[in-house]
Amino acid sequence: MNKSTLHHIIFWSVVTLILTIFYGAGLPDYGTAFLVIMMFQPLQWAYFYTVAYWAIPRFLYRKKYVQLALVLTACALTAGFLFRLIEITLADPYIMQQMLKKNPAFTWHKLNGTFLQQLLKPIYLINAFEQSNMVIWVAISLKFIKMWFEKKQLSTQAELSALKSQIHPHFLFNTLNNLYALTLQQSPQSPTIVLGLSDILRYMLYECGTDQVLLKRDVEIMMRYVELEKLRYEDRLDLNFSIIGEMNGQKIPPLLMLPLIENAFKHGTSETVEDAWINMDLHLKNNRLKFKISNSKPASTSANSNKEVGRIGLNNVQKRLELLFPYAHQLQIFEEEEMFVVILDLDLKQNLIPHENKNLDRG
Numbered sequence: 395m396n397k398s399t400l401h402h403i404i405f406w407s408v409v410t411l412i413l414t415i416f417y418g419a420g421l422p423d424y425g426t427a428f429l430v431i432m433m434f435q436p437l438q439w440a441y442f443y444t445v446a447y448w449a450i451p452r453f454l455y456r457k458k459y460v461q462l463a464l465v466l467t468a469c470a471l472t473a474g475f476l477f478r479l480i481e482i483t484l485a486d487p488y489i490m491q492q493m494l495k496k497n498p499a500f501t502w503h504k505l506n507g508t509f510l511q512q513l514l515k516p517i518y519l520i521n522a523f524e525q526s527n528m529v530i531w532v533a534i535s536l537k538f539i540k541m542w543f544e545k546k547q548l549s550t551q552a553e554l555s556a557l558k559s560q561i562h563p564h565f566l567f568n569t570l571n572n573l574y575a576l577t578l579q580q581s582p583q584s585p586t587i588v589l590g591l592s593d594i595l596r597y598m599l600y601e602c603g604t605d606q607v608l609l610k611r612d613v614e615i616m617m618r619y620v621e622l623e624k625l626r627y628e629d630r631l632d633l634n635f636s637i638i639g640e641m642n643g644q645k646i647p648p649l650l651m652l653p654l655i656e657n658a659f660k661h662g663t664s665e666t667v668e669d670a671w672i673n674m675d676l677h678l679k680n681n682r683l684k685f686k687i688s689n690s691k692p693a694s695t696s697a698n699s700n701k702e703v704g705r706i707g708l709n710n711v712q713k714r715l716e717l718l719f720p721y722a723h724q725l726q727i728f729e730e731e732e733m734f735v736v737i738l739d740l741d742l743k744q745n746l747i748p749h750e751n752k753n754l755d756r757g
Contacts, residue, residue: 422495423492433485449465473530474519474526481522486504590619609683631670634674646742658736671690683742691734719740726739
């Protein structure tokens with residue numbers, strides 16, 4: 395039994411239980427109420443699944459609103475009449491039988507008149523329409539809410555995939571730039587750069603397809619990238635990377651922090667002629683992650699077009715955080731006279747968005 399079928403069984407079981415308790419108060423016993431409710435359930439099921447899984451997909455999804463309105467009206471009228479027929483032929487005679495067992499003198503004016511008179515009596519016909527449609531439209535409303543939520547999930551997943559895909563070419567472009575610069579210098583470190591880049595690309599291509607990766611592995615890639623950049627700048631860069639705390643199986647969305655490091659190198663080294671520095675501090679405690687990265691800033695960056703380019707990475711991180719950790723993150727960005735500081739505070743337990751690659755339940 396799949397998850398969707400189980401959800402439907404649970405829903406209709408709860409509906410049956412509630413109706414049994416509600417109507418049981420006016421009947422001889424709850425067993426009678428349950429049997430009466432079950433007389434109407436096949437009609438309720440047929441009504442709901444016709445509307446939810448035939449009419450809505452066939453007409454609403456295709457924006458055929460007039461046809462949908464006509465079909466829904468026809469379904470409502472048909473269900474009301476069938477509900478009344480079940481009352482007259484099955485439910486009411488059974489209730490009368492059970493009431494007479496309890497009280498032989500019991501009389502019920504609802505059963506007076508011919509079959510046609512009973513069927514078309516306005517007060518009972520209106521009541522039949524109300525009862526046949528009430529539960530169904532509660533169920534259909536829940537279906538609409540579920541459809542809206544699934545659509546929002548699909549939109550979120552698409553946006554997350556797009557944001558993640560932006561990181562790959564952006565990072566690759568920067569790293570190839572570094573490799574190109576070292577090649578021009580005929581640096582003996584070029585083979586090391588190639589090996590490091592190979593490891594990072596392997597991670598991106600084969601390990602980043604999931605919504606979460608081990609934090610330890612993601613930090614390893616961050617450090618690999620830092621090592622590659624350090625080879626490029628050698629003694630021209632004062633670089634510090636400290637990690638405090640244990641990484642004990644915690645997980646994180648892949649490449650979430652790497653754009654912050656890229657941004658620091660872009661603005662803390664590429665644009666600074668002298669005394670370039672970057673400090674990175676990663677703190678882990680009780681599934682709480684705090685990553686602070688600060689870098690030197692050139693005297694003047696206002697005229698440099700790279701400033702806007704560097705914002706791509708920060709904007710990407712901000713959007714992913716809003717989607718994946720909407721209530722469990724804080725990203726602070728400070729731009730001071732001589733430094734640029736970014737602080738990411740993240741609760742690793744509070745990933746509130748469903749997995750990016752998880753198949754949605756279609757029930």
